[in-house]
Amino acid sequence: MPIEMHVDADLGLVRIEASGELTLQDLLDAIVPMVENPRFEPDMPQLVDLGRVEHTELAAGHMRALIDAFAKESERIGSGRVAVYAPKPLLFGVARMFESLSERLPNELRVFRDRGVAEAWLRGAGDESG
Numbered sequence: 001m002p003i004e005m006h007v008d009a010d011l012g013l014v015r016i017e018a019s020g021e022l023t024l025q026d027l028l029d030a031i032v033p034m035v036e037n038p039r040f041e042p043d044m045p046q047l048v049d050l051g052r053v054e055h056t057e058l059a060a061g062h063m064r065a066l067i068d069a070f071a072k073e074s075e076r077i078g079s080g081r082v083a084v085y086a087p088k089p090l091l092f093g094v095a096r097m098f099e100s101l102s103e104r105l106p107n108e109l110r111v112f113r114d115r116g117v118a119e120a121w122l123r124g125a126g127d128e129s130g
Contacts, residue, residue: 045123
């Protein structure tokens with residue numbers, strides 16, 4: 001499975017880890033299981049880890065469709081912070097497209113090249129992106 005999700009209720013954090021080839025459908029298919037997980041609570045911060053993604057065909061049009069899907073579930077997802085760790089240039093660019101389109105979502109979303117900085121930002125220990 002290209003996307004694995006772990007809800008850590010003790011830490012109050014959702015970790016979403018993608019690997020291999022990542023498609024729009026993979027991302028869309030991960031939304032409902034996350035919000036239906038009994039350990040998930042609205043407003044939980046989310047770390048989306050794209051560090052093990054090897055290939056993607058995602059483009060701007062796909063990001064709009066993903067934003068639409070998140071918007072439909074926004075009440076159940078809540079307004080928690082979302083940090084996207086995207087160390088590879090292509091994935092970083094695609095994730096930045098998502099970030100720029102995410103303004104209509106209630107979440108504060110940032111994209112990072114450094115996982116440690118992303119995790120610190122989720123904990124409120126910094127305000128930088130990148």
